[in-house]
Amino acid sequence: MLDYQATADWANARDAADPLRAFRDEFLIPPHEGRDSTYFCGNSLGLQPRAVRDAVNAELDYWGELGVEGHFKGRLPWMDYHEYVRADLAAVVGAQPGEVVAMNTLGVNLHLMMVSFYRPTAERSAILIEGGAFPTDRYAVESQIRFHGFDPATALIELQPDEPNGTTSLAAIERALAEHGSRIALVMLPGVQYRTGQAFDLKAITELGHKHGCTVGFDLAHAVGNLPLQLHDSNADFAIWCSYKYLNGGPGAVGGAFVHERHATAVLPRFAGWWGHDKHTRFQMGPEFQPTPGADGWQLSNPPILALAPMRISLEIFRRAGMAALSEKSRQLTGYLEWLVQTQLADVLDVVTPSDPARRGAQLSIRVVDGRERGRALFEYLMAQGIIGDWREPDVIRISPAPLYNRFADCRAFAEAVRRWKQAG
Numbered sequence: 344m345l346d347y348q349a350t351a352d353w354a355n356a357r358d359a360a361d362p363l364r365a366f367r368d369e370f371l372i373p374p375h376e377g378r379d380s381t382y383f384c385g386n387s388l389g390l391q392p393r394a395v396r397d398a399v400n401a402e403l404d405y406w407g408e409l410g411v412e413g414h415f416k417g418r419l420p421w422m423d424y425h426e427y428v429r430a431d432l433a434a435v436v437g438a439q440p441g442e443v444v445a446m447n448t449l450g451v452n453l454h455l456m457m458v459s460f461y462r463p464t465a466e467r468s469a470i471l472i473e474g475g476a477f478p479t480d481r482y483a484v485e486s487q488i489r490f491h492g493f494d495p496a497t498a499l500i501e502l503q504p505d506e507p508n509g510t511t512s513l514a515a516i517e518r519a520l521a522e523h524g525s526r527i528a529l530v531m532l533p534g535v536q537y538r539t540g541q542a543f544d545l546k547a548i549t550e551l552g553h554k555h556g557c558t559v560g561f562d563l564a565h566a567v568g569n570l571p572l573q574l575h576d577s578n579a580d581f582a583i584w585c586s587y588k589y590l591n592g593g594p595g596a597v598g599g600a601f602v603h604e605r606h607a608t609a610v611l612p613r614f615a616g617w618w619g620h621d622k623h624t625r626f627q628m629g630p631e632f633q634p635t636p637g638a639d640g641w642q643l644s645n646p647p648i649l650a651l652a653p654m655r656i657s658l659e660i661f662r663r664a665g666m667a668a669l670s671e672k673s674r675q676l677t678g679y680l681e682w683l684v685q686t687q688l689a690d691v692l693d694v695v696t697p698s699d700p701a702r703r704g705a706q707l708s709i710r711v712v713d714g715r716e717r718g719r720a721l722f723e724y725l726m727a728q729g730i731i732g733d734w735r736e737p738d739v740i741r742i743s744p745a746p747l748y749n750r751f752a753d754c755r756a757f758a759e760a761v762r763r764w765k766q767a768g
């Protein structure tokens with residue numbers, strides 16, 4: 344634990360000593376009134392790496408110069424483009440290379456995974472999700488239940504938060520499984536809860552779910568590129584994520600999916616497309632679908648090159664920085680933000696996110712104690728000062744220091760701005 348101090352000198356000295364400090368210069372920081380804004384919204388849209396523009400332009404040039412030949416020529420032929428991000432993506436999520444694929448978007452991947460891994464029967468038809476799940480997760484799960492002819496009123500089980508700040512204990516998950524486990528087909532939980540910032544223990548949840556005969560999948564939208572994941576070792580059956588949050592893949596970036604190695608060659612029902620067909624015989628264009636072993640077998644279409652080019656750049660930055668080093672810095676940065684709030688601003692702000700670093704990532708969800716009106720006023724004041732977080736109704740400001748481009752000085756700037764606002768009444 345660092346010996347945190349509130350002075351500018353201390354924060355600047357920490358930044359100067361940060362082994363990852365040079366990475367900030369690789370990103371475009373949105374300006375505010377001629378200076379860098381203080382950007383804390385990597386949980387919603389990560390920043391653009393400077394190298395992205397050239398990478399996308401290079402593909403546009405190949406298209407212009409090579410036309411269809413771009414599939415086979417150029418520095419990175421398009422035919423295998425999703426392969427170029429595989430190793431780095433696998434490293435970020437702690438998976439074997441064959442267990443991950445960059446494809447589609449989160450919502451699409453969630454449905455594709457449920458087609459294969461939600462196989463309800465009359466006795467076991469339910470899905471366990473969290474109460475307060477992100478809308479897409481709830482809509483997707485509910486629509487799958489209906490698609491199979493079951494009734495969400497009985498087949499959708501929502502786990503209610505049992506801790507004072509709206510977070511959920513492992514014991515609550517254990518109780519839900521003890522009570523309903525025999526009729527649950529699928530346990531579908533987040534890696535990090537988007538509203539509270541709580542991180543879940545994927546391995547422990549998977550173990551519990553499997554013990555009760557359930558399939559276990561995770562939505563890692565807020566976890567990927569944020570926590571040091573060990574997806575393979577977690578033993579989860581599948582996971583899905585988007586790449587525009589901490590992964591800095593760009594707005595609407597290509598999402599990802601993980602399918603555990605033990606399902607690599609399993610015969611599973613799936614919605615198939617030609618890009619999931621065994622790549623060695625894909626171009627024989629035969630009528631019979633033979634899936635490529637591993638996560639690749641769930642691909643539908645040939646990959647969107649212009650959307651994967653930014654991902655390649657961004658994942659390469661993750662490779663150079665390393666998830667372990669990023670995670671170490673992330674704990675210090677978020678710890679500093681929490682310390683500033685608790686020691687300087689406890690009369691106006693209350694941190695909802697668990698304080699145990701093992702139960703959270705970068706994000707702190709901060710409740711404004713005076714309620715919605717004052718909270719909204721504070722949020723707007725911060726935005727006007729160039730301090731960019733986001734607002735979640737009714738009274739929560741989410742602030743996420745991202746270790747690739749945020750600094751200790753940024754956390755201090757947030758605290759100073761709240762203090763000025765407080766003094767102004």
Ligand SMILES: *Cc1c(COP(=O)(O)O)cnc(C)c1O
Nearest residue numbers: 448449450477479537562564585
């Ligand atoms: C951001 C987010 C999504 C977004 O889904 P898209 O399909 O990428 O639009 C879904 N689920 C969770 C939990 C999220 O945080």
